[in-house]
Amino acid sequence: MEGDVFAAMLIVAAGTYVMRAVPLAIAVASRSRIFTPDASGLLSMMAASLISALLVVSAMPEQQNLAPRELLARTIAIIAVFLSQLRWRNLGVAVVSGVAVYAVLRFFVECLEKAY
Amino acid sequence: MFLRSGRKRSALGNFVRGVEASFPIVLGYLPVAVAFGISAAGAGMSTGESVLVSALIFAGASQFSFVGLIGAGTPIAIATVTSLALNLRHILYGPLVARFLSRPRLHHALPLAFGLTDEVFATALVRLEKIDSSARMFWLLGLEAGAYLSWVAGTFAGAAGGELLLLASPSFAPLMSFALPALFAALLLPLLRGDTLYAAVTGAAIALTAFLLGFTAMGVLFAGILGPLFAIAVRRR
Numbered sequence: 001m002e003g004d005v006f007a008a009m010l011i012v013a014a015g016t017y018v019m020r021a022v023p024l025a026i027a028v029a030s031r032s033r034i035f036t037p038d039a040s041g042l043l044s045m046m047a048a049s050l051i052s053a054l055l056v057v058s059a060m061p062e063q064q065n066l067a068p069r070e071l072l073a074r075t076i077a078i079i080a081v082f083l084s085q086l087r088w089r090n091l092g093v094a095v096v097s098g099v100a101v102y103a104v105l106r107f108f109v110e111c112l113e114k115a116y
Numbered sequence: 117m118f119l120r121s122g123r124k125r126s127a128l129g130n131f132v133r134g135v136e137a138s139f140p141i142v143l144g145y146l147p148v149a150v151a152f153g154i155s156a157a158g159a160g161m162s163t164g165e166s167v168l169v170s171a172l173i174f175a176g177a178s179q180f181s182f183v184g185l186i187g188a189g190t191p192i193a194i195a196t197v198t199s200l201a202l203n204l205r206h207i208l209y210g211p212l213v214a215r216f217l218s219r220p221r222l223h224h225a226l227p228l229a230f231g232l233t234d235e236v237f238a239t240a241l242v243r244l245e246k247i248d249s250s251a252r253m254f255w256l257l258g259l260e261a262g263a264y265l266s267w268v269a270g271t272f273a274g275a276a277g278g279e280l281l282l283l284a285s286p287s288f289a290p291l292m293s294f295a296l297p298a299l300f301a302a303l304l305l306p307l308l309r310g311d312t313l314y315a316a317v318t319g320a321a322i323a324l325t326a327f328l329l330g331f332t333a334m335g336v337l338f339a340g341i342l343g344p345l346f347a348i349a350v351r352r353r
Contacts, residue, residue, distance in 0.1 A: 001161060001162075001165045005192060008182075008186075009168075009169055009173070011196050012173055012199045012200055015200040015203070016175050016178060016206070019204065020203075020209065020229040020230065020232045021210070021226055021229035021230075022207075022210075023207045023208070023209070023211050024210025024213065024226075024229045025210070025222055027211035027214035027215070028214050028217070028222055028225045042344050043211065043212050043215060044307070045312050045314075045315035045348075046208060046343065046344045047212050047307060048304065048308065048313075048315045048316040048319070049312075049316055049318060049319030049343025049344055050208060050212075050319065050339060051238045051300055051303055051304045051316070052316035052317070052320040052323070052339070053319040053320060053323035053336045053343070054234050054300050055297055055300035055301055055304055055320070056320045056323040056324050056327065057323050057327055057332050057335065057336060058296045058300055059297035059300075059301075074294070074297070077294060077298070081301040081302050082302075082305055084302075085301075085305045085306075086305070091137075091140045091303070094140075094298065095140040095143055095298045095299050095302055096143070098294065098298030098301065099143070099291060099294050099295050099298055102294045
């Protein structure tokens with residue numbers, strides 16, 4: 001790695017840490033002033049909104065691979081995760097169930113593609 | 117002395133439970149980290165350099181962007197700013213996690229910030245509430261340690277022998293990459309009640325729109341800001 005690339009990598013690493021650490025440090029330092037019930041409610045909504053956005057972003061296939069059957073397979077697998085979480089309330093089981101359902105669906109899609 | 121060793125065991129026990137809780141994250145991280153290792157090697161980085169990038173930055177999208185842009189010959193300043201912009205959403209994570217930590221000291225909180233990735237944040241947010249308040253700090257450290265080690269180890273595997281791994285099992289990586297959305301889906305469900313449902317739906321709509329327009333990372337940041345505002349507006353009507 002050349003010197004300037006190495007320096008850039010260090011800047012990205014330091015910048016990423018600062019973006020994570022400074023708001024956390026401010027929250028810790030001013031805890032009593034910002035965590036009123038209203039603020040807690042707002043933060044809960046923010047958390048749900050962020051995780052929901054991360055779900056959408058991570059579940060979407062690459063732009064060039066937005067085939068309906070791939071989207072359908074992913075949607076069904078996510079529904080399987082929801083059902084598994086409702087039934088067992090276990091994060092590991094829910095994730096493994098989702099991956100297993102997705103694997104089976106992809107297998108069927110590939111078989112169908114080969115057949116037709 | 118007995119008390120001190122008991123406290124030590126307890127801290128270690130909480131840390132180990134945190135590591136165990138990182139299993140779903142590890143499941144999702146390994147294939148992505150292997151893919152990053154392969155990309156970094158393809159961009160001309162040695163195995164050591166690839167691992168160093170993962171060890172120091174520990175932010176997937178940002179790392180892919182950095183290596184990809186540098187590899188494509190983009191000016192270094194642009195590659196740096198772009199990679200940093202992708203992590204802007206992380207500024208929202210600290211305050212959300214901090215409210216679950218009981219009387220945290222600054223020197224305890226700062227090491228925690230390093231491992232606050234999307235997946236660690238989401239897992240911590242849902243699970244910390246159910247953990248005894250005195251155990252949360254070490255539990256979170258364990259969660260971060262498990263995620264971090266799998267990320268660095270996966271990068272090493274990808275950089276050192278990733279192409280061999282993919283040749284041996286070409287369909288494995290796409291399947292395992294679904295572990296991350298599965299994790300977010302499992303984490304989202306317990307949060308959906310009352311006003312948070314409106315915020316979640318708005319967040320998803322904003323993220324989807326931004327994704328289709330090609331501004332994925334900014335979409336997550338805007339979702340975090342606009343989702344709650346929409347939910348509050350609905351509540352007031």
